Amino acid sequence: MQKISTALVLSLTSLATGFLLAACTTTANTTSSADGLKIGTLLPTTGDLASIGQQMVGSVPLLVETVNACGGVNGKPVTLVQVDDQTDPKSGAAGMSKLATLDKVAGVVGSFASSVSTAAVSVAVPNKVMLVSPGSTSPVFTEKAKKGDFKGFWARTAPPDTYQALALAQLANKKGFKRVSTVVINNDYGVGFEKAFVQTFEKLGGTVINKNSPVRYDAKAQTFDTEAAAAFAGKPDAVIAVLYAETGSLLLKAAYQQGLTKGVQVLLTDGVKSPTFPEQVGKGSDGKYILTGALGTVPGSDGKALAAFNKLWKDKKGGSPGEYAPQAWDAAALLVLAAQAAKENTGVGIANKIREVAAGSGTEVADVCEGLKFLQQGKKINYQGASGNVDVDANGDVIGVYDVWTVGEDGKIKAIDKVTPK
Numbered sequence: 016m017q018k019i020s021t022a023l024v025l026s027l028t029s030l031a032t033g034f035l036l037a038a039c040t041t042t043a044n045t046t047s048s049a050d051g052l053k054i055g056t057l058l059p060t061t062g063d064l065a066s067i068g069q070q071m072v073g074s075v076p077l078l079v080e081t082v083n084a085c086g087g088v089n090g091k092p093v094t095l096v097q098v099d100d101q102t103d104p105k106s107g108a109a110g111m112s113k114l115a116t117l118d119k120v121a122g123v124v125g126s127f128a129s130s131v132s133t134a135a136v137s138v139a140v141p142n143k144v145m146l147v148s149p150g151s152t153s154p155v156f157t158e159k160a161k162k163g164d165f166k167g168f169w170a171r172t173a174p175p176d177t178y179q180a181l182a183l184a185q186l187a188n189k190k191g192f193k194r195v196s197t198v199v200i201n202n203d204y205g206v207g208f209e210k211a212f213v214q215t216f217e218k219l220g221g222t223v224i225n226k227n228s229p230v231r232y233d234a235k236a237q238t239f240d241t242e243a244a245a246a247f248a249g250k251p252d253a254v255i256a257v258l259y260a261e262t263g264s265l266l267l268k269a270a271y272q273q274g275l276t277k278g279v280q281v282l283l284t285d286g287v288k289s290p291t292f293p294e295q296v297g298k299g300s301d302g303k304y305i306l307t308g309a310l311g312t313v314p315g316s317d318g319k320a321l322a323a324f325n326k327l328w329k330d331k332k333g334g335s336p337g338e339y340a341p342q343a344w345d346a347a348a349l350l351v352l353a354a355q356a357a358k359e360n361t362g363v364g365i366a367n368k369i370r371e372v373a374a375g376s377g378t379e380v381a382d383v384c385e386g387l388k389f390l391q392q393g394k395k396i397n398y399q400g401a402s403g404n405v406d407v408d409a410n411g412d413v414i415g416v417y418d419v420w421t422v423g424e425d426g427k428i429k430a431i432d433k434v435t436p437k
Contacts (some may be wrong), residue, residue, distance in 0.1 A: 051091030052360040054079075054350050055098060055114040057125030057135055058149075058343070062102025063234060063259040064128055066289035070337025071149060072097070075124050077331060078347040078383065085384035088351050089360055096120060100131050102259070107131035108138055115142035121362045122147065122350035124343055128259075129153035129203040140168045145365040147349055149342035152176040152285070152314075153203040154211055160410035167366040170349070170373075170411035172342040172402055173314045176204070179284065180211035181436040182417040183255065183312045187282060188219045190310075192253040195282075196224050198246035198266065199257040201231035204286065208257045224249045232266060234259065239266035240273065247275035253282050260287045264295035271296075271305045283311035288338050293426040306422040315418040315433060316341040316402045320381040324401035345400035348383045349373055349407070352398055355390040372398050374406035 056075045059068035076095060083092045096118045098110035107126050114120045115138055122145040126132045132151035139146040148171040157175050159165060187195060197212065199205030209231075213223045225245070232242045243266055246254050258266060263286070270276050293306045324344055328336045350365055352372040357364030371377075372386070377395025380386040386396045398405060403415050419432040 050360070051094060052088040052351065052354050053094040053096065053118065053120045054347065055096045055118060055120040055123040057098050057100045057107060057110050057114065057123050059102040059127055060099045063261040064102040064286070066260045066291050067338050068127055070289065071127070071339040071343040073332060074336065074340045074343035075347045077327065078344050081327070082351050082383060082387065085387065088355050088387065089358060093351060100126050102128050102131065104130050104134035108134040111135040111138040115139060115144045120144060121354065121360050122365050124149060124346040124350070126151060127339065129155070129207070133203055136165060136169055140165055143168065143362040145350060145362045145369065147172065147346040149173060149346045150339045152179060153207040155203050155207055157410050157412055165411065168362065170369060170407045172345040172349070172400065172405050172413060173339065174413055174415040176208040177211045178414060178436045179312055179314065179417060180208055181215050182434045183282060183284065184212055184215040184219055185434060185436070186310065186312060186419060187216060187253060187255070188221060190280070192221065192280065194222050194224050194251050195253045195255055196246055196249065196251040197255045197257070198230040198232065198242060200234055200259055200262065202234060205257045206231060208284065212255060224251055232262070234262055236262070239269045242266060243270035243275060244273060246270070247279060251279060253280035255282050257284050258287050260289055260292050260295060263287050264292065267296045267305065271299060276305070281306065281309040283309055285313040285338070288313045288420060288428065290428060293422050293428065303424065304422060304426040307424050309422045311420050312417045312434065313338060313420060314342070315416045317416050318401045318403045319399040320401040323381065341401035345402050345405050348398060348400065349405065352383065352386050352390065352396065355387050370407050372396055374408070
């Protein structure tokens with residue numbers, strides 16, 4: 016009896032600690048309803064991905080405000096609870112536990128980091144909470160979905176890295192790079208991307224010179240001199256760097272300080288595409304930005320709802336939405352539309368209807384309020400999002416288009432092309 020009692024106390028203590036951790040970084044909208052739809056966000060406003068998370072976090076409150084202004088879902092206002100996952104799997108799991116068991120949300124927009132979503136979905140599934148990520152792109156989620164691990168409680172509005180790896184490989188091939196090396200953050204996102212890129216680039220006739228000794232850096236490391244040296248060794252034509260902004264900036268700066276970047280093209284991905292990243296990496300002794308001329312890819316947005324979303328953002332917030340903001344808007348839109356289609360404000364109801372409203376045979380609608388109206392009338396819809404058509408398949412995946420971006424001499428990031436994986 017004593018052993019059982021002690022285990023129970025420890026378990027409850029651990030759970031309470033997790034709730035406290037999440038609660039410290041949680042804010043809730045003032046709108047509330049006892050039996051209306053309640054959703055949450057689990058996104059990074061601090062930590063390694065804060066620079067991108069802060070760009071996307073405003074989308075969901077804007078969606079909820081829009082929906083509530085046109086009557087809400089199932090006749091009641093939508094309530095939103097927001098949690099900062101701190102770009103940390105432990106914080107993400109604690110935050111998801113709070114959202115699922117204390118706040119009792121039906122669906123969550125999150126997370127962004129694949130490692131955090133991996134932790135969160137393990138909590139969401141047994142609690143029957145629908146998790147829709149606007150940016151977790153690891154191919155591992157597709158593999159797990161195929162095995163039935165998620166039981167339908169997982170989807171994403173950004174395409175998996177099998178597609179982005181293909182897009183980046185095609186870009187490298189188009190630029191004439193034959194010998195490249197890779198350096199990635201050692202988590203689901205980085206390693207999954209690395210494997211997909213190597214496979215694709217080799218099919219295109221290229222060589223990954225460090226294929227048998229891949230460079231994978233620890234996200235909690237403080238210095239990256241060794242990893243930088245290994246990534247740029249062997250005089251590759253280009254280095255494929257799959258990084259997060261905070262740690263990635265230190266790695267690239269270390270490479271520059273060792274004199275390794277001269278004559279080597281740096282190819283980046285979505286994990287570092289934020290306006291502040293070139294500044295984070297810094298300038299060289301010549302006063303120029305170290306990242307000048309770097310190229311990268313990022314899931315683009317070309318949906319039928321994009322123009323209206325951009326206008327709404329400008330009217331309400333000023334300026335333009337950042338990276339993954341359209342994907343976050345679409346994730347929230349799918350949650351509310353699926354709940355309305357199910358005529359119930361539960362995770363089970365959302366999971367049962369989300370693929371139908373995203374990719375079904377109904378009337379195409381780009382306006383969320385119009386979609387809600389049709390569903391209230393008993394009609395079927397096919398939601399056309401801001402990021403794309405968001406046709407969620409059986410594994411929770413969508414196919415997207417990618418923007419090609421570069422860093423100018425002024426340190427500004429600009430899109431210069433689009434690539435559709437083939």
